Amino acid sequence: MIKTLQSVPMVVLLLIATTLEASGDVIVRMAIYDHVGRIRIALFLAGALLLLGYGSFLNVSPLDFRRVVGLYIATLFVVWQVISAIVFRSFPTMPILVGGTLVIAGGAIISLWKPA
Secondary structure: OHHHHHOOOHHHHHHHHHHHHHHHHHHHHHHHHHOOHHHHHHHHHHHHHHHHHHHHHHHOOOOOHHHHHHHHHHHHHHHHHHHHHHHHOOOOOHHHHHHHHHHHHHHHHHHHOOOO
16 A cells, blocks of 8 residues: 555645645644533544544655655645635735745755755
């Protein structure tokens, strides 16, 4: 199965991993702040499974970990903003957009710049 996942394009693996991480974070947040009892436990378990999935998908990427982290952080920023808008109806402000632009630029530099 790992060989099959390693043949998936890196961008797809990053999108899957970031979506799993952001979704897992949202579910854990909902468990902590919005629910009690059995529903809270079920949400914690669901969040834990999604976060385990994120770690798995990120680490099967065929890129060197130190290089993939830059693109991962940039992708995570974008995915988190989309999920935040959908789930919490919270849209990015100008400081978030400006800072996010720097995050994306930094991620591209880390992952794509090939030293001489």
